[in-house]
Amino acid sequence: SQTIHQWPATLVQPVGSPLSLECTVEGTSNPNLYWYRQAAGRGLQLLFYSVGIGQISSEVPQNLSASRPQDRQFILSSKKLLLSDSGFYLCAWSPGGGAGELFFGEGSRLTVL
Amino acid sequence: DQQVKQNSPSLSVQEGRISILNCDYTNSMFDYFLWYKKYPAEGPTFLISISSIKDKNEDGRFTVFLNKSAKHLSLHIVPSQPGDSAVYFCAASVRAGKSTFGDGTTLTVKP
Numbered sequence: 001s002q003t004i005h006q007w008p009a010t011l012v013q014p015v016g017s018p019l020s021l022e023c024t025v026e027g028t029s030n031p032n033l034y035w036y037r038q039a040a041g042r043g044l045q046l047l048f049y050s051v052g053i054g055q056i057s058s059e060v061p062q063n064l065s066a067s068r069p070q071d072r073q074f075i076l077s078s079k080k081l082l083l084s085d086s087g088f089y090l091c092a093w094s095p096g097g098g099a100g101e102l103f104f105g106e107g108s109r110l111t112v113l
Numbered sequence: 114d115q116q117v118k119q120n121s122p123s124l125s126v127q128e129g130r131i132s133i134l135n136c137d138y139t140n141s142m143f144d145y146f147l148w149y150k151k152y153p154a155e156g157p158t159f160l161i162s163i164s165s166i167k168d169k170n171e172d173g174r175f176t177v178f179l180n181k182s183a184k185h186l187s188l189h190i191v192p193s194q195p196g197d198s199a200v201y202f203c204a205a206s207v208r209a210g211k212s213t214f215g216d217g218t219t220l221t222v223k224p
Contacts, residue, residue: 034211043117043202043216044157059211090156100145102204102212104156 002027006091006105013112019064019078021108023091026072030096033074035066036104038088050074051096086112116140117205119215127223132190134218136203139184143205147212148177148188151200160201161188193222 006023013019025031032051036044046059048066056066063082067075074091088109092102118137126132136146144165149157163170163177163186170177176189190197200219204212 036214041122041216043119044204044214046211046213049211092156100162100206100212101147101159102149102157103159107154107156109154 002093002103004091004093004103004105006089006108008108009106010109011111013081013110015083015112016080019076019081019085019110021076021089021091021110023074023076023105024072025074025093028072028093028095030071031093032096033068034092034094034102035064035074035076036090036092038090038107040087044090048076081112083112086110114139115215116143117203117213117215119201119203119218121218122216123219123221125221125223126193128195129192132188132193132197132220132222134188134190134201134203134220136186136188136215137184138186138205140205140207140213141184142207143213144208145206146177146179146186147204147206148175149202149204149214150197151202151217157202190220193220195222195224198222 003026034049035047050068064078090107091105147162148160150160151157161172161175163179179186200217202217203215206212
């Protein structure tokens with residue numbers, strides 16, 4: 001069966017520090033991969049999605065970047081965090097070809113102080 | 114411009130009664146709609162979906178209704194159980210591609 005894991009689960013970082021959140025998917029090949037952010041009391045905002053290795057599409061201009069170095073690995077990064085980067089970050093996958101449903105990881109709570 | 118809207122931030126119902134969660138969308142290109150359930154500090158889990166070629170889809174206690182002319186969909190939970198208490202997100206996509214999410218509705222089912 002397919003599984004998705006992301007880490008770390010919680011992170012407290014000072015303003016201006018770097019960020020790296022990692023996500024891996026097991027049990028499937030060529031998945032579509034996504035990074036979403038949920039701000040407090042809000043819905044899920046799509047940040048990045050990827051349909052293959054090295055193929056990254058950014059949905060909103062921001063202080064973050066994403067990379068997909070391997071088929072089932074998706075990394076969210078920042079060189080210098082801002083206070084506004086605080087939130088709940090979710091990695092998700094869907095079958096390649098667009099089956100519609102997303103399968104989410106456990107989430108990573110980032111607090112920037 | 115928010116393309117998917119859930120206008121009720123919260124809903125409270127009694128155990129055993131029906132819960133109705135509503136969702137409106139503005140993009141007429143959306144043709145695939147999904148509902149997710151989310152508990153605190155966890156990722157959302159897929160609940161049920163519907164394609165625009167249908168107006169109803171059932172899965173056990175959960176039924177989703179789609180009214181394309183009104184650009185409106187709803188999720189019915191019958192009967193509601195305390196374990197259904199969670200945040201419910203409506204999402205929409207074009208040709209089952211990237212999903213656009215609403216802000217969610219917090220459902221509380223009272224015993």
